[in-house]
Amino acid sequence: MSKAPDSFIFVHSNRRVICAWEGLTQLAELAAQAKARRPVVVMDAFFQGGTIAARVAELLRSATRAEAVFHYVPLQEPDTGSIEACHAAMSGETPDLIVAVGGGSTMDTAKISRLMLANPGPVQDMAGLGKRLNPHASLLVAVPTTAGTGSEVSESAIAGLAGSNVKLIFRSQEMTPQIALLDASLSTSAPPQVTAGSGYDAVTHAVEAYVSKAASMMTDPFAESAMHLLGRWLPVAYREPNDARARTACLVASCQAAIAFNSANLGLAHAIAAPLGALHHVPHGLANALALPAVTAFNEPAMGDKAQAVAAAFGGTTAAQALARLRAEVGLNIGLDEFVPSEEAREELARAAMKSGQVRMNPRPATLDDMRTILQDMRTPFDGQAMLRR
Template sequence: MPALATPIGLVTPPRIEFGVGTAARAGAFAAGRTSVLVIADAFNAGRVDLLELPGRVAVFGAVKPEPDTDNLDGALAAADAARPDLVVGFGGGSAMDLAKLVAVLHGGEQGIRDVVGAGRVAGPRRVGLVQVPTTAGTGSEAGIRALVTDPATRSKLAVESVHMLADLAVVDPALTFSVPPAVTAATGVDAMAHCVEAFTNRKAHPLIDLYAAEGFRLVGRHLARAVRDGGDAEARAGLALASLYGGFCLGPVNTAAGHALAYPLGTRWQVPHGAANALIFPHVLAFNAPAVPEKTAAVVAALGGPASADPAAVFETAHGFCAGLGIEMRLSGLGVDRADLPTMARDAHAIRRLLDNNPRDLTVEDILAVYEAAF
């Protein structure tokens, strides 16, 4: 693990508005803009008025879960028609990721395949970017990464660039009050996974540990409350803050094996990202425990279990936490075909940008064993 003196950089939006009732501050920020394009899913497209955006506002309301390059092409076509000087991502991570990509690709000479990887986006960005999350999970409002699926290969295309950093992030927990319990549970565990995977990462750093540890503690304290009562403002705010902190973790440290093993569930079987991460989370936490025992014990304690790094005890606590929220914890229950597990294992093993961060090495056989145990 890197020492305290190891150089690291933390990039966050220059302005963050946080708290119940802050949604309209997106509109105040947009004052003076001539054309605004909102990138949203169908539900949030119907409540754009909450942002109080001024002037000419166009809405691309067709963002789908696990968006692919075709979905991105549709959003870029909407940008060509609207010719915005401000793009607003309004929704979960899918909407915010597409908003990032539209903001840097619209009007330029680069396409999505020109920018895959780190630092390949040509800058500076021509339009403003505001991110307004409506779930508490991805932390995408605070980050510099975006993901879309390549439908031909069923793999994720990952883009990383400081040019995708929002000018403003508006985190209004009230926008999450209507999120159903099942989605609240899954996205909440996703936020926790961001923090835990950064905390136990080979690139973990005390600067990021501060946010990561508080993030998973917030989830342990507030997620069950928000699942029970979606209108619990304090619980919703706790999850929104945890998600934001998770976003802070992703830039300098990023996730590890948990997300690598979750991605094939989304790309091959269209399992929502949060649900996939929640199902995989206990298995990878237990697998990694021998490599990071003290940090694992801190995670387990935050989930209400004994501060142990014994893999069996770790798994029991983490699995019980997730299952207690009503999350489906069997791959078979999500419709995954057992015959596809070896292909999924090979796909996950190829995601080196994440697996190389993991505190323990995983072979294809190790990954297949996790999938078999989770089936």
């Protein structure tokens, strides 16, 4: 008799994913269906004064007969200060519809600020896993403009504690946007380095969810599809920003990867990426690109059949080599030494990474010494092959 599959828990609290090229226009219908009268838009400051902001204002005006209040999210990773500012803009309006338009920072800001409306007190009081948070009655529609975080369907959000290197994690089913509106035409304005960085974040979500200890028969198909779509289409989106098929594939893949990691969690690459961002201000996607090939080379002995599946999805002889090849193809082939040049700083990074809860989800148990070795391997760009000989 064959072994019974492991038991699992799968959670998904987003209600609807809509995918349509130039589907932003559906905002009017969604607002009308919700009978919204007090819309608030949380938008990436990149779009301030531009045509997308004007279109969103007009669509909401036509459906609600009200002028939407706009709050623009600064071009930086959110912290408790920027969250409080967004909450202050929202709280005067008692919104019944909140539309978040932007990348992960914007969507996370909207998700946390909205729940503050129903959970009075300092924002940091809402942080942590397993908190029971009150729901807010508004409809939250998330419109991602980059393919990366998958925040439009995930139950979590991250923000820094202002004035410190601490990253706060927020998680609640009440935080998930009810509607994810995937309009890949909005991502064509992203510069190639943004496409590459956010795309590699999605790659890391897909791979880490796929090989996680908490991966299951429910999450694997989402992770596998995301890997195949990104392996094929991320390089095309990087080279040809206006390719509708590539942009759509990357956006759908980013969403699928988030559905997978929402239940399967992540691994060592994200454990390293968080302090790389907090201590050294390395953008999240780039931090994952620095970490994932070296982490995967470490993990390969524990990945079983999945090692070959990752290699095949990204077109390489081994999983690590395939991921290093993809990283080079999208212009992210740089080493850790550019950001963390000293041994002392690497040691601090290793110790900070080991504190992450994601370490426990990694397929191969890792010690502090293992982490030091991985960081050593990340110092200069590599082809993924050399490290497998360790």
